[in-house]
Amino acid sequence: MLHTYKPNVGSKKKSKRVARGNASGSGTTAGRGTKGQQSRTGKGRRLGFEGGQTPLLRRQPKLGGFTTPRKVIYEVINLDLLEAKVPAGAYDVAGLAKLRLLSGKRAVKLLGRGAVTKKFALTVNAASKSAKAAIAKAGGSVVITKVSNC
Numbered sequence: 453m454l455h456t457y458k459p460n461v462g463s464k465k466k467s468k469r470v471a472r473g474n475a476s477g478s479g480t481t482a483g484r485g486t487k488g489q490q491s492r493t494g495k496g497r498r499l500g501f502e503g504g505q506t507p508l509l510r511r512q513p514k515l516g517g518f519t520t521p522r523k524v525i526y527e528v529i530n531l532d533l534l535e536a537k538v539p540a541g542a543y544d545v546a547g548l549a550k551l552r553l554l555s556g557k558r559a560v561k562l563l564g565r566g567a568v569t570k571k572f573a574l575t576v577n578a579a580s581k582s583a584k585a586a587i588a589k590a591g592g593s594v595v596i597t598k599v600s601n602c
Contacts, residue, residue: 524599526578527558531586532566542573559599568592 471482484491500507529548538551545560554560562574564582572592577599584594 524559524577526561527554527556528561528563529553529576530563530565531568531583534572535566535568535570538570538572540570540572542575544575545577562587562594 468478469476470478471480473479481491489495489497500509502508533553537553538548543551545554548554548560559577562576562579562583564580564586568586568590570592571590572587573595574587574592575595575597577597579594579596587594
């Protein structure tokens with residue numbers, strides 16, 4: 453029953469109440485010592501303060517390099533996926549998209565994970581050597597087309 457649940461024994465500990473008189477063991481200075489920055493109200497330094505040393509944030513380089521304007525981000529398709537979900541035949545990027553194997557409008561790269569026994573004639577934007585070899589071994593072919601956004 454929910455009303456009978458209690459925290460584990462020893463998991464709840466009362467916090468130490470400081471500055472409640474000298475008899476309590478932490479009166480007068482309340483465990484802060486005597487004088488100094490740490491003993492004052494509003495003590496502490498700002499976040500990232502390193503004792504006067506140039507902070508890490510300011511030691512970092514200002515500019516973060518650059519992005520290549522013609523970088524091609526491929527959407528990958530592996531051989532095991534073709535073997536499992538696609539009947540033998542000829543396919544291009546649009547045909548693979550109709551079969552819902554591709555999610556976006558990126559260039560497509562064929563990778564060689566898995567094995568292929570069906571005969572495929574594929575037209576993709578890029579393919580690994582192992583993928584080409586596996587398709588050729590199964591009696592198929594791979595045609596590479598140039599990526600349009602370059």
